[in-house]
Structure formats: C-alpha cells, structure tokens
Amino acid sequence: MSTTEAVLVSVRALMMRYGSTTTLEDVDLDVPAGADMALTGRSGSGKTTLLLVIAGLLVPTQGTVTWPGLDGNPRVRRGQIGMVFQAPALMPELTALQNVTLPLRLRGVDRPTAERDALEALVAVAAADLRDALPTQLSGGQQQRIAIARVLAGRHRLVLADEPTGALDRAHAFEAALALRDGVAAVGGALVLATHDPELAELFDHRVAIVDGSVRHSVRTS
Numbered sequence: 001m002s003t004t005e006a007v008l009v010s011v012r013a014l015m016m017r018y019g020s021t022t023t024l025e026d027v028d029l030d031v032p033a034g035a036d037m038a039l040t041g042r043s044g045s046g047k048t049t050l051l052l053v054i055a056g057l058l059v060p061t062q063g064t065v066t067w068p069g070l071d072g073n074p075r076v077r078r079g080q081i082g083m084v085f086q087a088p089a090l091m092p093e094l095t096a097l098q099n100v101t102l103p104l105r106l107r108g109v110d111r112p113t114a115e116r117d118a119l120e121a122l123v124a125v126a127a128a129d130l131r132d133a134l135p136t137q138l139s140g141g142q143q144q145r146i147a148i149a150r151v152l153a154g155r156h157r158l159v160l161a162d163e164p165t166g167a168l169d170r171a172h173a174f175e176a177a178l179a180l181r182d183g184v185a186a187v188g189g190a191l192v193l194a195t196h197d198p199e200l201a202e203l204f205d206h207r208v209a210i211v212d213g214s215v216r217h218s219v220r221t222s
C-alpha cells in the first residue's frame, strides 16, 4: 500500500474476546480509501466481529480503531458507512424503488434526486425492471440485488458487506458481489466484503484472511 494513500479505518493491536473465548488477537488492519477488500475465514473465525469493529458498532476488548479518513463526529461518520447483510431486510410494504429511495429520503434528499439515484443504483445491479415489485413478488436473489442497490444509492465512503451473497447460487453470488464492488468503486467508495468463497475473494485487490484469530493481508500487485 502506498504511504500517500488515505486510510479510512485503522485497526491496531485489536483483541476481541467473548467470555473466555478469544476470537481475534493482535489484529492490525488499514482500509485504504477507494479500496476493495475481501475478508475471508471459516465460519466463526470473526469476520462479522471485525466488520462491526470497523463500523464502530462493537468496542474491542483491547486495541484501538480509528477512522482517520472519515468524519471525526461519530454521528456523521455513521452516515458515511453503509452496511449490507446476508438477509436483504427490505420493507415488505414498499416497492423495490421505494426501498432503495427510503434511506435517501430519511437523510433529507428531495424526492426527484432520491428517485434518480435509486434508479441509477437499480440499473447498476440489473434490477431496474423490478422497480415496482414488492419484496414478496421477488426471489431471494432479486431481493438481495435490491438491498445492494439500496446501499449503493447511499454513495457511502465505506461499505461493509457481511456475506451479502451467501444465500445465492454461485453464479448469482459472483454477479451480485461484483456489481457491489464496481458500484462502490464508481462513487469512489471503499468496500470490505466478508465471504466464505476464496475464488470470489481472488477477484478483489485486497484480501484479508482470518486464520486462528490472526489476519493475513495480501494486495494484488499486477
């Protein structure tokens, strides 16, 4: 990583313990601005834990997490960070377009701008034709694409994705994850995506593997 590259999040000497079980130990990690980063590790290795620490939603047992490239005010910073989870968690009574528009409207974006940005995000995940469908009329994969569009429309500085394509078949999982990666990159954001799939991780510039509580960070050089 270049020393001139801005760092959004910096984790140092992180230790995370639940009860008597140590999940993460002596973890150092920088998330560079604009980077795409895949976080791999077996089930229970601590991927979700690390994402929650990076988001500032979980306080480490020991060590520090700072956000040098994000706003110093935690409330503003939270708005700079978008999250997407394995379950799409769409509002059942709202159409796909309304689901994508809602967080923008709640942030005070006027309706025409919110709808324009939401439609652009739906196009990015090849779901523009689903704009008027209710979640119950959509397959699980289609719902997840709407959830991905929702986070893309937020144009966050940093997006944290926790196995967002874990419930999809492999071909659709790759397609959705790459739409997320490219959509975040298109607005200059950084993405940290947790995945079980090492082949998917290979498609990311930064790969962070959690093995026995420690992280190994590799960066694509070519």
Ligand SMILES: Nc1ncnc2c1ncn2[C@@H]1O[C@H](COP(=O)(O)OP(=O)(O)OP(=O)(O)O)[C@@H](O)[C@H]1O
Binding pocket: 018, 019, 023, 041, 042, 043, 044, 045, 046, 047, 048, 049, 050
């Ligand atoms: N709130 C909690 N209380 C107690 N133990 C927890 C808590 N959250 C996580 N753990 C434990 O910490 C370990 C890491 O969990 P975590 O969810 O971070 O792993 P993960 O790599 O995301 O797993 P998966 O791939 O299955 O989602 C697991 O052993 C889990 O049981």
